[in-house]
Amino acid sequence: MNAVIEKKTNVFNLGLKGYEEVLDFQTKLFNEILEVKSWNRTNQNGNPRPTKNYLIVCQHPHIFTIGKSGNKNNLLIRPEKLESIQSKFLVTNRGGDITYHGPGQIVLYPVIDLENFMTDIHRYLRLLEEAVIQTLKTFSINGYRISGLTGVWVDLEKIPHKICALGVKTSRWVAMHGLALNVNTDISYFDYIVPCGIADKAITSMNKILNSKQDIKIVQEVLIETMGRLFNMELITQPLQSKL
DSSP: OOSSOOOEEEEEEEEEOOHHHHHHHHHHHHHHHHHHHHHHHHOOSSOOOOOOEEEEEEEOSSEEEEOTTSOGGGBOSOGGGGGGGTOOEEEOSSSSSOEEEOTTEEEEEEEEEGGGTOSOHHHHHHHHHHHHHHHHHHTTOOOEEETTEEEEEEEETTEEEEEEEEEEEEETTEEEEEEEEESSOOGGGGGGBOGGGOTTOEEOOHHHHHTSOOOHHHHHHHHHHHHHHHHTOEEEEOOOOSOO
């Protein structure tokens, strides 16, 4: 474990930002944390530096992304047709298979040193799910886990529907990527993929379950507060940056 445990966590609410732009921002922060950890390992003066933690919350324009081990055949639309639906397709370095991001969906990227919180990837993933489950409960939605499947599910017409997808990357206990919660999402875009490589499950959103458009800012606030409580973070809201 780190000699210096840092619970302070900087929160960036970026609004609607391109996936690749936010990925570059994540990667920059991720590498900075790794550099501090590397310095602490080689530093001999007995004064280790604390590692920083970040929560990035945003929405993305339409895009399909797939993890490095995902099956590209799970993209059901021909790549040359993507422009006609105002979307893109990108292979990224997270875990998991194909998913969709778009307006009305909350994407939360914790870029954190897990040694400040826990050294257990399984527990980390379950806590991310728990943050979503407790957030949904605030809005009278019963979210749950399905054994062997990552993410959060709800029952709709007595059928399991996925409402939140997870995909993370870790290195030396530093994590990036995160979760995507469907709030006011246009779920018709999921018809163009086999979501997360699971063909026999459906997708839903908060607005579909509640039959009304949700205030995404309020949902974001609840999700961030719940993350802070579950991880015992000291949340510090950072000013909006017009340029990452």
